[in-house]
Every structure is written in structure tokens, then in C-alpha cells.
Amino acid sequence: MAAKSSLPEEDLCCPVCCDIFKDPVILSCSHSYCHECLQEYWRQREVNECPVCRKRFSSGAAHCNLALRNLCEAFLQERPSAGSEVVCSLHGEKLKLFCLEDKQPACVVCQTSRKHANHKFCPVDEAAGDYKKELKSVLKVLQEKLKVFDAVKLTCDKTEQHIRSQAQHTEKQIMEEFKALHLFLRDERVVRIAALKEEEERKSRLMKRKIEEMSREISSLSDTIRDVEVELRGEDVVFIRSYQAIKERALECTPTDPERVSGALIDVAKHLGNLQFRVWEKMQEIVQFTPVILDPNTVHPHLILSNNLISLRHSTETPQLPDNPERFDKYRSVLGSDGFNSGTHSWDVEVGDSILWSVGVVTEWKGATASTRGHWRLDNNKGVFKARSSSDQSVPLSNRLRPQRIRVQLDWERGKLSFSDPVTNTHLHTFTHTFTKRLFPCFCSKHLRILPEKVSVVVEQHS
CATH class of the missing domain: 1.20.120 (Four Helix Bundle (Hemerythrin (Met), subunit A))
Structure with missing residues (x-):
């Protein structure tokens, strides 16, 4: 009994199940657990870590704690005769009842006392x-x-x-x-x-x-x-x-x-987007300027962007990307890094021979809810061309179309979004809508490229 009192019951309890240890194991951080409790805890998590201090371990890091097991077995053997019950301070009797009115423990004498007259009791x-x-x-x-x-x-x-x-x-x-x-x-x-x-x-x-x-x-x-x-x-x-x-x-x-x-x-786009163009303004030389820069913080994990952030390609591998709120997680898409809420804007997209692509603009950028947000786009589904919008409009276009490039022209104030083929100078479709939110270019394809615009320095001559 003396040996037991020197080691409180709580010291023999597993931190996971809160019961006396069963087949205890110990980690190098000195924390012990039931063998099954630790294994179940690790199965529920991606990493093997100590439930108390969070230190990480390999799968074979838990070792049998023989000394603790012997202590627990000895404790369980002594347990039935070790308890001492609390007695009533008024009558010296064991507190075996509970007064449902006073919400207090009581003894058999308390039950018959005037203080607890007509009170209900339970064990x-x-x-x-x-x-x-x-x-x-x-x-x-x-x-x-x-x-x-x-x-x-x-x-x-x-x-x-x-x-x-x-x-x-x-x-x-x-x-x-x-x-x-x-x-x-x-x-x-x-x-x-x-x-x-x-x-x-x-x-x-x-x-x-x-x-x-x-x-x-x-x-x-x-x-x-x-x-x-x-x-x-x-x-x-x-x-x-x-x-x-x-x-x-x-x-x-x-x-x-x-x-x-x-x-x-x-904000990778801020550092890499149109980098040469912004430097060119200081150098006064001809540089490449791309009107839309793809935002890697929104790209779907199965799409890979080029280093200059103007083209994408599909990948069967899934890189370890953080699940940040801006990233597409359902639709294999990517947004432009800058949105537009005024002015006129234009960009050319090279889709090549791809038979599955979508080009347009959206008002929001979370992949799981993209279909419920404002969007206006031109789709090619295996040679079937349609103009779609968030208002459930679906306009079939001529199946004779085979555009290699798509020109997107946005006039935000006038509420117009036009698509055309810049190679054949063919108009494809125009949406009209009263825009009220910032619009982001949106792209979905196995491979495409944003084409650069021609930029040159013009020196004005004074007469």
C-alpha cells in the first residue's frame, strides 16, 4: 500500500484513453502510451508524432515499457482493497446517496432528516x-x-x-x-x-x-x-x-x-510578371510585353506553368502544392494575376490544335465554387464550340470553326466581352452584361500560351 500511495493513479493512466496502461510503450521523448492507443492515434494522422509534445518519430520508435507494465499490473491487483470512501461530515456515515433536489451527496441518515424531507434520492x-x-x-x-x-x-x-x-x-x-x-x-x-x-x-x-x-x-x-x-x-x-x-x-x-x-x-506574379517590360521602361529598349500573366497561386495542381508565367501544360503528376483558398481544386484552370474593373483590355491566346479548352473571364477564383460565380467564356469540347455564361446562356457556334488563336477583348464600362480569331479576323461571339465586379482572365486547357504584344519606343519629334 505504501508503494502504491507514492505513485498516484493518474501517473498510471494513458494520456490518450485516460485508463490504466495496457501493454505500455515509451517514446524517446519519455512519454508513454498504451500500444494500441498510440498506433490508432498515428493511423488517424499523416505523421507519427507524440500526442503530448508533438515530437515526430518513425513508425518503429515505440518500445515496450516493461517497468511501467509491472507497476500497472501491481496497481490493478491492489485496487479493489485500496479505496477509502468519503463519509458524511454531519453523521459520519458513508455517502452512498445523491439528493436530486440539492444536487449533493448524502448518507442514509441525511435521507431521513428534516433537511431532506420529501427529497428524491438516487445511488x-x-x-x-x-x-x-x-x-x-x-x-x-x-x-x-x-x-x-x-x-x-x-x-x-x-x-x-x-x-x-x-x-x-x-x-x-x-x-x-x-x-x-x-x-x-x-x-x-x-x-x-x-x-x-x-x-x-x-x-x-x-x-x-x-x-x-x-x-x-x-x-x-x-x-x-x-x-x-x-x-x-x-x-x-x-x-x-x-x-x-x-x-x-x-x-x-x-x-x-x-x-x-x-x-x-x-505574389510571384508581382515579381516575374512583365518583368522585362518594366525594366525596359528604364532602358528604353524593345522588350517583350504579355498583357496577361498567369497566377501560380491559383493554378490547378495538374497544370504546370512556364517559368515566365505565360503558358501552361497538363501533367499527370500531382505536385505538393498548398491548399490555399485562391487555388482551383476542382476545375483544371488558372487565372490571370491581375483583374480588371475598368477600361478596355485585350489579350491573344494560342490554343493550337487542342480540342478541349475554355477561355474567358470570371469574377471569383475558387475552383470548387467557380460554376456558381460570374463567368463568361468560349468553350471547345472536342470540336463543339459554345459560348457560355453564368446566367445559363449557352450559344452554339459554327462547328466549322478551327481557331488556333483566340483574341479576347473586354470593354468593362460598356459591358462587352468579345471573342474573335485574329488569324482570319473572324468574329466568334460577343457577350453583353453590366459588370459590377472585378474580372479575372481564366484559362482551361491541356496546353496554351498567352501571346506577347508588339511594343516599341516612339520618340516624339518637336517642330
Whole structure:
């Protein structure tokens, strides 16, 4: 008995199931769990991590904790004779009843006393069982919340890694483009890389703050869960006395679901889009200018963009891209990096011999809900050409059309969106609509390219 009292029951309880250890195993971080509890916990997650400290391990990192198993077996053997029941402070009798009116434990003498006249009673173990059932439902909510926060934190971890990868890839592209512009462009190159670094640091700091916030919420939830679990293992009378307080604390600790961070990725288009054209303005030389730059933060995972962000191709491989809110996840599409809410705009798209493509504009950019947002587009489905819009308009076009290039012309104020074949100068279709939101160019195809426009320097002569 003395050996048992030196080691409280809670020290022999698994942090996962809150019961006495069964076949305990230990991790190198010194935390122990039931063998089956740890394996089930790992099966439910993508990574093998300690449920308490979150340290990650390989699948064979758990070893049998023989000493702890022997302690648990000895404890279970002594357990039936080890308990001591709490007695009534007024009558010295065991508290075996529970007063349903006063919500307090009582003894058999209390039951017949005037204080409890006409009161209803039930066995104290039944009352404790009812309260435990109610508190377990609250505990389940907290545990589900913890899973949500764990999942969002994992997404944040992956996003932070992708930010670094984006920054490294973008820096490489910037270096390659500036290499072609000779020593004269050295100062400009330094400025633009510095801007990229500043954005990487700023957005990494934002994501780290988000991760720290998730970690604090997870820690708070974990602390509350552990406290509730300790109370659930306590004596019935002690548990009942502290039940209301621990329940209120558990309910107060139930936070709202975390939100994913929008706009957290590096704005690659800002650094690479029309890069040579913007530098050309300083050099006064002829450079390539593309009116639409594809946004890699919106591209579907099965589409691969070129380094200069003006062409795409289909890929059967699925790269590890973060599931950021801007990215298409249902339709294999990509948006232009800039939207338009005024003026006139035009861009040419080379679709080549592709028999499946869609070119147009949309008002929103989340793939799973794109069909419910404003969109106006020209579709080619295996040689069947149609003009479609979000108002369920579907206008069949001539099947004799075989355009290799599509010219898109937008007049936002006049509410016109026109499609034509610039090679044959053939008008294809014109939508008329009163636009009220910013419109983004949208593309869907296995391969296409945004064509550059001809740009030249014109020096005005004064007479």
C-alpha cells in the first residue's frame, strides 16, 4: 500500500484513453502510451508524432515499457482493497446517496432528516455516471476541436515550406532574366531581389504568427482536456463537487474554428510578371510585353506553368502544392494575376490544335465554387464550340470553326466581352452584361500560351 500511495493513479493512466496502461510503450521523448492507443492515434494522422509534445518519430520508435507494465499490473491487483470512501461530515456515515433536489451527496441518515424531507434520492454512483456521461460529451467536442486545430496547423506548416520553395524558385528566375540584361541592370536586380526577400520575410512572419497562434490554442485545449480527464478519473464525490466548475471551464475553452490564411503565398506574379517590360521602361529598349500573366497561386495542381508565367501544360503528376483558398481544386484552370474593373483590355491566346479548352473571364477564383460565380467564356469540347455564361446562356457556334488563336477583348464600362480569331479576323461571339465586379482572365486547357504584344519606343519629334 505504501508503494502504491507514492505513485498516484493518474501517473498510471494513458494520456490518450485516460485508463490504466495496457501493454505500455515509451517514446524517446519519455512519454508513454498504451500500444494500441498510440498506433490508432498515428493511423488517424499523416505523421507519427507524440500526442503530448508533438515530437515526430518513425513508425518503429515505440518500445515496450516493461517497468511501467509491472507497476500497472501491481496497481490493478491492489485496487479493489485500496479505496477509502468519503463519509458524511454531519453523521459520519458513508455517502452512498445523491439528493436530486440539492444536487449533493448524502448518507442514509441525511435521507431521513428534516433537511431532506420529501427529497428524491438516487445511488451516488448513478449520479456520477450521469454527470460523467454529460462531461464526456463536452470532452468529445474539445477533442474534435483539437483535431481541427491540428489539421490547420499542419496546413500552415506545409504553406510555410511552400513559401520558402516559391521564394527560392522565384529568385532563380529573377537571376536568370537579369543575367541577360548585362551589368547595366545590376542595380535593378538588387532592388527586385530585396523586394522578394522582404515579402518572403513578411509573409513567413505572418505564417509563423499563425502557427504560434494555433500552437497556443492547441496547448490551451490540451491543458483543458488533461484537466477534464484527471477529474473524470477522480472519486465520485470529489468529482461531483468539482463537476460544475470543470464543466464551465471546458465550455469556456471551446474556441471557434480557425480560418485559413488567404493571400499568404508569395505574389510571384508581382515579381516575374512583365518583368522585362518594366525594366525596359528604364532602358528604353524593345522588350517583350504579355498583357496577361498567369497566377501560380491559383493554378490547378495538374497544370504546370512556364517559368515566365505565360503558358501552361497538363501533367499527370500531382505536385505538393498548398491548399490555399485562391487555388482551383476542382476545375483544371488558372487565372490571370491581375483583374480588371475598368477600361478596355485585350489579350491573344494560342490554343493550337487542342480540342478541349475554355477561355474567358470570371469574377471569383475558387475552383470548387467557380460554376456558381460570374463567368463568361468560349468553350471547345472536342470540336463543339459554345459560348457560355453564368446566367445559363449557352450559344452554339459554327462547328466549322478551327481557331488556333483566340483574341479576347473586354470593354468593362460598356459591358462587352468579345471573342474573335485574329488569324482570319473572324468574329466568334460577343457577350453583353453590366459588370459590377472585378474580372479575372481564366484559362482551361491541356496546353496554351498567352501571346506577347508588339511594343516599341516612339520618340516624339518637336517642330
